[in-house]
Amino acid sequence: MFIVLVFVIIIYPTVSKTDEIAALILARGGSKGVYLKNLQTVGGVSLLARTVHTARAAGLVDVTVSTDHPLIALEALKCGAHIFHRSKVTSSNVAPSIWGSLEFLDKNPGVRTLILLQATSPFTRASQIRLAVDAIKTNRFDCVFSVTRTFHLRWKENKKFVSPINFDLQFRPRRQSWRGELVETGAFYVARRSLLEAGYFQNHNCTVVEMSRLESLEIDSYWDLKLANVLSNSNLV
Numbered sequence: 001m002f003i004v005l006v007f008v009i010i011i012y013p014t015v016s017k018t019d020e021i022a023a024l025i026l027a028r029g030g031s032k033g034v035y036l037k038n039l040q041t042v043g044g045v046s047l048l049a050r051t052v053h054t055a056r057a058a059g060l061v062d063v064t065v066s067t068d069h070p071l072i073a074l075e076a077l078k079c080g081a082h083i084f085h086r087s088k089v090t091s092s093n094v095a096p097s098i099w100g101s102l103e104f105l106d107k108n109p110g111v112r113t114l115i116l117l118q119a120t121s122p123f124t125r126a127s128q129i130r131l132a133v134d135a136i137k138t139n140r141f142d143c144v145f146s147v148t149r150t151f152h153l154r155w156k157e158n159k160k161f162v163s164p165i166n167f168d169l170q171f172r173p174r175r176q177s178w179r180g181e182l183v184e185t186g187a188f189y190v191a192r193r194s195l196l197e198a199g200y201f202q203n204h205n206c207t208v209v210e211m212s213r214l215e216s217l218e219i220d221s222y223w224d225l226k227l228a229n230v231l232s233n234s235n236l237v
């Protein structure tokens with residue numbers, strides 16, 4: 001069985017795409033924190049399959065899973081995604097996502113815009129991905145990414161004291177008169193090829209798509225996984 005799987009991942013041809021926009025999911029086997037994280041399930045569906053389905057529902061036809069692991073490759077095949085054989089170098093736990101993205105772009109010269117989808121954000125909505133694609137298609141931006149809005153009053157540690165970062169002690173903002181702050185959720189990043197080739201997902205010409213706080217839940221630990229399953233059984237997300 002295992003040998004067959006290894007065969008699948010090594011022999012399965014790299015699909016060369018010429019589309020303008022390609023969706024990529026980087027899913028390495030050696031995840032930290034949660035074992036084979038991308039294959040863990042939320043609501044009975046693996047994180048990987050959820051992400052592929054959401055991408056499809058958003059109208060993205062070409063969805064590629066870049067992986068170094070045979071079981072992840074098999075799961076990707078099962079949901080009809082393309083498989084990209086991720087190298088040892090880009091699947092190490094110190095490799096930044098930009099390496100995995102550049103490796104994919106290098107083999108797919110026709111791709112002009114990349115959407116990096118993170119399988120660790122199980123509640124991303126298809127409509128949010130679609131908004132991001134629509135924004136990049138207006139040709140007004142180089143990049144789009146997902147954020148959530150917070151109203152946290154933040155403090156920085158300064159030796160023995162703490163001082164406010166994003167507000168004035170004399171004028172504590174009231175929620176209704178403050179737009180809050182945007183925090184990256186990590187759910188998706190859309191960027192033009194030229195920006196990625198310069199080594200970045202973002203520049204000063206980005207726009208954002210907002211997600212709710214619950215939709216932004218990221219799976220980093222077994223606790224997150226439990227919470228995600230509770231949420232998926234509720235009607236909150």
Ligand SMILES: *[C@@H]1O[C@H](CO)[C@@H](O)[C@H](O)[C@H]1NC(C)=O
Pocket residue numbers: 139140141142205
């Ligand atoms: C932002 O990106 C778009 C698309 O690449 C480009 O046409 C526009 O000139 C850029 N604007 C700025 C201020 O760089």
